[in-house]
Amino acid sequence: MLRLFEVIGKRLLLGFVTLFIVSLLIFSAISLLPGDFAQAVLGQSATEDTLAAFRAGLGLDKPLIQRYFDWIVGVMRGDFGSSFSGRNSSGFDLSRPVLEIMAPKLRNTVFLALVTAVIAVPLALILGLLTALFRNSIFDRSANGLTLTTISAPEFFLAYILIIGFGGLLPTIANVKPDMGLFERLRLVALPTITLTLVIVAHMMRMTRAAIINLLASPYIEMARLSGASQTEIIFRHALPNAWAPIATVIAFNLAYLVVGVVVVEVVFTYEGIGKLMVDSVGSRDIPVVQACALIFAATYILLNLLADLIGIFTNPRLLHPR
Template identity: 60%
Template sequence: MDAVLKMVAQRLALGLLTLFVVSLIIFASVEMLPGDVAEEILGQSATPETVAALRRDLGLDRPAHIRYFEWLGDMAQGDFGRSLANKREITELLGTRLWNTLFLAGYAAVIAVPLSLALGILAALYRNSLYDRLVNSATLTSISFPEFFVAYIMIAIFAVSWRWFPAIVNVTAETPLDERLYKAFLPAIVLTMVITAHMMRMTRAAIINLMASPYIEMARLKGLTRRRIILHHALPNALAPIINVIALNLAYLVVGVVVVEVVFVYPGLGQLIIDSVTKRDIPVVQACSLIFALTYILLNLLADILSILSNPRLLHPR
């Protein structure tokens, strides 16, 4: 247990360092954007005096490193500042949007994870069969197309032609759960198609790699069926790489929903960050980017912890 706690502490320290570096990149990237924020807000008819006054109000006349450390300190205390576009507290904007994004990612994960594990186990169980080849071909095809292309195809078929699901996912905080599940089904399926292939192929590969191990040969010599060997002997030892790829794909679900949210006009963080970039609402862009980075880092940390708990030998690499 001490070794696990030490590993967790090391991963947390590395995660904090990574988050610090990412915050530097986010701030520097925003600083390097062309144009002046004050001029964008006031418009082309603004006089130099009004631009200078607004820059002072926004704190843009101070050195960049001072503004960075003030921004980082406020973020650490949970103060995201105010939106430049509508003067609302950014925490108010993020609350519902973050929940919507997490709901969509969780919806897709609930479909994708069991489906991927089932397809991967069956592909390993019936290796080189017609089923194995069909599943591999179908999953490779699904990840070969860009997400927006798959989304528009789904909209054209299921929303426009057949009218089974809405093309625009207009949900609010008051939307009932059953209605929310119905409206968000198409974007959830698009995300499922994107990540299922990676998880399915990793499950299949991890199990097949273990099938050549000596203890698997011993199980075969004992006369155990192939199904029992895979489910009771190979799968438990293949959990570490499977958990890793699942956690990484879940991280992608949260931070990679931007394109899907924009296509379906889904009111999540992805749509918010795109709208904020268009309006040059820099504080909102920075807050959303940092939340995405933090989510990715936390899910990677969770993947490391779960992998080691499922296979303690990883604590002592050779």
């Protein structure tokens, strides 16, 4: 048991180290972005003095290293700083904290991701198990063909097809408001959810199928068969318990994608999510928001992969019950 905690502790520590390195990368990458926020706001006619004063007001005149430390220390306290937008040459500061801008969008993205995950993950697992169970049957081939088609088509294309097909039945603009009820929200995100499900199911399903089929060739499966186990028992009792590690990894990967990679779907359905926020902020050179979004994306990836690793450990009797 002690060894197990050691493993978990090590993974957590590694996660934090990774996040730290990523924060460095994010910060330096964004500093390399072309364009200057002061110039963008004040226009070409601004004098050098006004530009300098404006930069000083935002702290952009400080050395890069100090700016990084100011930022990262703030982040550790839960303060992502203030947005650049809302500031102008008039001297009035109408800017809002990054967190305040980000929170509702993040909530929307997580909501869409959760709804999609609740549908897509069980669907993919069930399809994966069934296709493994009825390998090479017509069902297997059509399920594989269909999911491959949906994963091969670009997301926006799928989205538009769905809009054309179901536009009459379901709302095509997912403009959710904070005060909406759950049912109304669900109705609005129906089409984005279906689009995302179609995009991620294939990968998870095929991985589940491959993991199970791979195990079906092992001697202990033949042994189980020769002790009279039925095909269902073989898949669920004998193969599946040994297949969780690869399945968890691919699920984690796809869930992370639901948070990090949904910007196209958000734009098509004008859904106010964090992907859209980040793209908009890059356009307006709103550096604090871009940094915060990037950091959240990185944390999502790291956290989900950590979870997958832990599932891999907890389902491996060699680690759980050392000699």
